[in-house]
Amino acid sequence: MKWAARNWEEVAVALYEHVLISLTALVIAAAISLALGIWAARRPRVFAATLAITGMLYTIPTLAFLALLIPLVGLGKTNVIIAMVAFSLLIMTRNVATGIREVPADIVEAAKGMGMSAWQVLARVELPLALPVIVAGLRIATVTVISVTTVGAYVNAGGLGTLIFNGIATDHAPKIWTGALAACALAVAADLALARLERALKNDRAA
């Protein structure tokens, strides 16, 4: 850890870039997933097609995906952000759609019976009830994206992977450890924070 202490500025920059890339990708992916999930929730065929397509995007090896994007967007942060958005769509879209599907039909009926429009049912009944499941998806996606973003350093996007790749190139283990443990710590911290949010939402529901 001596290396990390002596080079804290380099570590801080890498950490900042890492958070920036992951966060941008997650926000974009969350917006797309929310729209896609709401659309697919009550349409079984759309749901199946969405899972098949996002499942394929999820399965493509990260380095291959980054490479395939180079002819289209070149090197850098945009490349990795697109790859990470594509990568996290499956997990989040699946949870948005499942969360809405799991809302008991009689509750939805009751809301309609009270004269709510489809949009009101969605905004006031379905989405609030689906929220714990949606946050659970966000949590898994966040942890995986933080971990996988490290590979992005290879296409000049920066982030904690920079330390790992530099460490490999110079055969310098402390640098690799710093990058690896920082990515790990960031993922665990995000996981704990979102777990707390998930629990709070569930308790809120129970009360």
Place this chain on the structure above:
Amino acid sequence: MLTDAWTYLAGHPGLFAKAFGVHVSLSIAALALASAIAIPGGVRLAHRGASALAAINAANIGRTLPSIAVLALAMPVLGTGFLPSVVALTLIALPPILINTITGVREIDPDVIDAARGMGMSGREVLRAIELPLAVPVIFAGLRTAAVQVVSGAVLATFIGGGGLGDFITSGIAMMALPLMLVGAIPVTLLSLGADALFGALQRRLTPRGLR
């Protein structure tokens, strides 16, 4: 660009076949090793409440360690090449298999186990005839996740001299030779999708009829 990639492929069939072979053997070796460790280990841990929970927590933290970091960290300890890559990829495959084996065995309805015991089955018989078959769908879901992660992770083996299809991708990026890059990227994508489909099909086939 695609035709250029094809021309390269047709011009270097031996080189491609070797990289493809290395990629597949890396993946199979790691998956086999990880299964041999995590499935029996998970079954044994499943019935020990505290240890099972500790193992799941440890595996969950291990899962957040980036694949590239696991490979990179194998290098200072084990050096470069095929064997260090196999060891690293085995470590990457362990958490999903272990977590799913433990949860798969634990989630079985205790009444079913009680019934089997009541019929006079021994602990070993219960494990073989009841617990393992009922846990198979969950265990295979874990194997499927692990398989995809290992095929993807094996792309990164190129960084510690492990070979595989990642070699084409990295030299393609380094020389900005896009066709060369595709020679690695397209087959490895198909390989990953294939592994996912294969384990998905296995999972469905091996699920006991009563659970389908």
